[in-house]
Amino acid sequence: MVGVQVTAGAEHGTRTSTVRQFNSFLRSYFNGWETFAEGLLWEVIYVQHEDSTPIHAWQECVVVAHANVTGGNEREDPQAIAAFWNQQVRQYQVAVSAGNFRSRR
Numbered sequence: 001m002v003g004v005q006v007t008a009g010a011e012h013g014t015r016t017s018t019v020r021q022f023n024s025f026l027r028s029y030f031n032g033w034e035t036f037a038e039g040l041l042w043e044v045i046y047v048q049h050e051d052s053t054p055i056h057a058w059q060e061c062v063v064v065a066h067a068n069v070t071g072g073n074e075r076e077d078p079q080a081i082a083a084f085w086n087q088q089v090r091q092y093q094v095a096v097s098a099g100n101f102r103s104r105r
Helices: 016-029 033-037 078-088
Strands: 042-049 089-096
Touching: 016 033, 016 078, 078 089
Parallel strands: 042 089
Antiparallel strands: none
């Protein structure tokens, strides 16, 4: 399975609220998501244009408290979400240019 997130040029970081929302969508679309997700490897590939400023540092998950989230369970707790991201998500970067793509003419 591949998930895609598009961000504006200067935005590279991830917020706990974004990770929580993504997992919430997956739970709603897949039966037994929690059990299935236990065995997944989580990887993020940052695809950038070759002329853009490369990402040189690990992109941490920023803890953002949400008014409707009490942190009563692990999948909703911002600290637990950040720990998941920072400990279990692997990150990669690739630079591409227009020359990397073949025209289908």
